Every structure is written in C-alpha cells, then in structure tokens.
Amino acid sequence: MTTLRLASLREGPTAVLARKEAILRDSTGLEYQSFARSSHAFDYNALMGSTGCTIEKAREIQERYGVGRTPMVELRNITELIRKHAPEGQGARIFVKDEAANPSGSFKDRRASLAVYQATKLGYPGIVAATSGNYGAAIACQAAKENLPCIVVQETFDSHGLGQPEILEKGRRCRAYGAEVLQLTVGPELFAVSLALLEETGFFNGSLYTPFAIQGIETLGWEIVQDMHRLTGKDPDMVVVTHAGGGNLTGTARGLKEAGAHTTEVVAASVDLTGLHMASDTEFNRKSFTTGHTGFGLPFASWPDRSDVPYNAARPLRYMDAYYTVTQGEVFFITEALAVLEGMERGPAGCTSLAVACVLASQMPREATIVVQETEYTGAGKHPTAQLQFARDMGIDVRFGDRAEDCPGKVIAIPEHWQQLDVTEVPLDRLRRSYLQKTLQRERPLSAEDIDFWAEDLSCSPRWISAELNELGQKIGTSS
C-alpha cells in the first residue's frame, strides 16, 4: 500500500515541468536525445525504428490482446443517397472500418496494446495515461489483460465540478476495467500532475505520442488495404481520418504505405470548434465534442512537439493530403444517418470523418472508393441526445439550421436535409507556415539540415521552406 502525496507539486507546476526530459526518459525507456540531428532536426525514421517493432510483430501482439481485424462495412444506402443528389456518374462507394469492434470500443486499443506490451516487456510496475478520451479506456482495458496497475489522469470538470458527459462516460469505462481514475479541473497543468505521478510511481508513460502508440495504428492502415483488395480488388482512392492529436492520421497513413497503397489520398477531418479556448474554464463545457476537433487538430498539425514527449512520433503534416472541417450539427446529423440508414449506432469520432466523406464522395466518380477508417462505441453520455441536452443546459441554442448558422459555444445548427451538408477546407500551407513560425520562436540556430528536415516533416519542397524563411527574415547560419 502506497500513500501518494504528489509532494513534488507543492512548489507549483513549473518545478516538475523543468524535469520533464529526465522523467520522460525514465518512463518510456527512450533516449530521445540520441535522435537529435541539429538544433531543430531529428531522425524520425530512427525514432520509429528504435522499437524494433514491425507491422507483423504489431499484428501478432494485437491478436494476443484481441485487438484489430475489425469488419470493413460498405455503406450501401448512404452511397445510394449521395448518388441521388450527385452530378451524373459521380458518387464514390463509401466503406467504414468498424473499429468499435475493438475490446474497449475504439481504434485506441491498437495503440494501447503496444504501449502495454512495451511496459510489460520492460518490467515497469504499472502504466499512467493522461487523456480524457477513448485512449484512457483502451489503456485500462489492455492493462487489465496483463494485470498491470493502471492510473488514468483525465481533464474532466470545470471549476464548479460540472463534467462533460462524454468524459464522465469515459471515466466510468476506465473504472470498469479496474483503473484508478484521477479527474482534474481544466488546465494544461494536468501534464505536471502526470509527470509527478510518473516520478512517484515509476510507472510507464502510456503517452499517445511514443513510437509504440503510433505503430499500433499502422496495422489499421495495413488492414484497410487488405480489406479493400478483398472487397473491391484495388487500393482505396481515399481514406478519411478523424484528426485530433495526429496519431490516428500518422499511423494509418504509414500502414497504408507499408501495404503498398502509395496513391491513396489521406484526408483529415475535424469538427470545427473555432473560437473556443481549450484551456478556458468557462468554455470547457460549451463544446459537444471532446476530441476530433480543431482545438486539437490545428495546433497538433502545426506544432506536433507541443505534446508530452520531446519528439512526437505523430507528425500529421508528413502524411496529410487535405484537411476539411465540418460543424457539430453536421456530425450529429450523420451520426443519426449511420444508425437509421446502415443499422450502425456509433459514437461521434468516426462520424466526423464520415460527414466529410459524404460530401467528398459526391465529387468523385462512381468507380472510386472512400474508406472512413474508424467508428467508436456509443452509450450514455456519448450519445447525441446526451450531448445535445447538455448543450441546452449550458445555454447553447440547438436548432434546425444551415452550417452558416452554426457557432461553436453558442449555436448548434442541425441540418434538415442531406443537401445541406458541406465541408470547409483548411489550407495546408497555412498550417505549414504556422509550424515554421512556432519552431522559429524557439530561437535556436538554423542549419541546412533543418530545411531538409522541415521539407520532410511538412511534406513540401526545400524551396518552399527557403522562400518562407526568407519571408520571415531568417537566414541559415544565424540564430532564429
């Protein structure tokens, strides 16, 4: 029996945050600094290769934990409905990978299984995960299979103790798998709490952003290609990924490439929560989506290393071909459509990418195929009825309406008709520019190696990087 005091937090969050590098090294077994190549660049391939885990090995581990090999389902009625309204000859076939069939109800079991495997293999006495999402439930679930003690740290409440219903449900699920759940009020100091816990317990850091957590998702991309070859005889033309922290997109895209699908377009989809600050005590409960939204999607694309590890293994701009947003109302509409037209009652995460897929399908030829790469479980707290009632309780105007009327934190406009669905494109160059601006704020010297690294990391030409640096008044060999 241990009395946990988190005594190291008495002096405030800054002291423990200053010890971040050492705590992360000890709690992941990864020598992050060995991957550094210059003051900005690091060897991404070496980082990913450092685990020694291949897709075959990941599949073997996941089979042992009951993860993956989920059904690929064609959405025939939704495709038919799209074709009724699409220009002649258009309306791509839509398929969905039913990831809700994983043990804890989402694709997050894929990343959690590898993290738990690694923690067990290295002999850690337990695992800590800091997440309000399905990942907590997945870590708790996979840890249960190894009888590994598990602590989940969740951002749950506002300062009045009011909890977002979806997060409360996820907390319940973590407890159901035997985890200790620490539920915090809003704020980024959660990271300091997580570090202090890692330090005090000596547990493994089940971060979402280690190479293991990303490699666990590569099997999803790989399975998509096998499924689509079996069902259609070819690679999918497009895979739409609900995007938040970037791991889902990175892992899926890497798996697609590993399986040889080099021409498949990888499209990111997020719910638009523009205007809501993620660390605001008063805005925390004014959103109806707790993940898959722009509050994570934009900052994690344009600054992946803001995460809880020195080098984030999730680097979405390396693999993203396009990025679209939809409104909260549109996702609720599509969630209903998936239930009543396809007999699949599922949670909001995969429905975000489905909403985007439905709009893009109408602009693609009938022979084309789109894969929506995940679904998640639904239930009390996560269901649209629960979310919309909570929104109304918070004073948000929920009504029928067009996407133009939707205003995050104020109005949720639910479409009445299929034809009202649309998407908003996020220009990738804007994200690339923002990435460069943020990285230059670190005020470290620039080298030619950095330009090549950024060109790879942002999937653009070194020439574009040089032109942008010029624009920002930066020169190689000088300190930024």
Added chain:
Amino acid sequence: MSRAAKGTWVEIERVVFPAQQRLTNIPEETRRTPMTMRLCGFLQEDAMEIGCIVTVETVLGNQWQGVLTRIEPTPTHRFGPPVRELLHIAPALRQALRQEVDPK
C-alpha cells in the same frame, strides 16, 4: 447528514495547485480558480460526513487524502431526453432514399 462508515466507496476532492500557482499562459478565468482533482476509493475512517478531510484507498491500493465530496457516487451521465431535431432526421432520410430523382 448521513455519515459514511469505514470501507464505504466514496469520492474525495483535493487541491492540486492553488490559484496563485497556476501557469501564467492560460486564460484568466482558469487562472483565477485552483486546479482540483477528484478520485474514488474506500473510506479509511469511520463515521465521516461530506466536507470532512478523509483518507481513501483506491482499487490499486494507493492512499489519498482529500475532502469527502460524495458517498457511494452514482454516475450522473445519461442518454438524455429525446431531441426533437434528431427525431426528424430518420423519416426524412428514409423518404429521401425512397424518392425517385430526375435523371441528370
């Protein structure tokens, strides 16, 4: 007020960072409030009331101290009542699927 007996499953709350220790780069409305933490466990003392400082032991065997906030806490999240705007979607979609559209 009811008192919880030793061994009862309860929820406690503890302050992690008082308002003056919060990071400076966060929104003002968050910075004004302390960061608190809630967790559940088995009560280690007898006859405790809500508001008392108590010790709990979690399912992992960890002991934590804090203020007793709920006794045998019940999950508060539900499915919620029917939402009119959602109820109209199913019939509209089914009709749209049946409807013949003029060939373009």
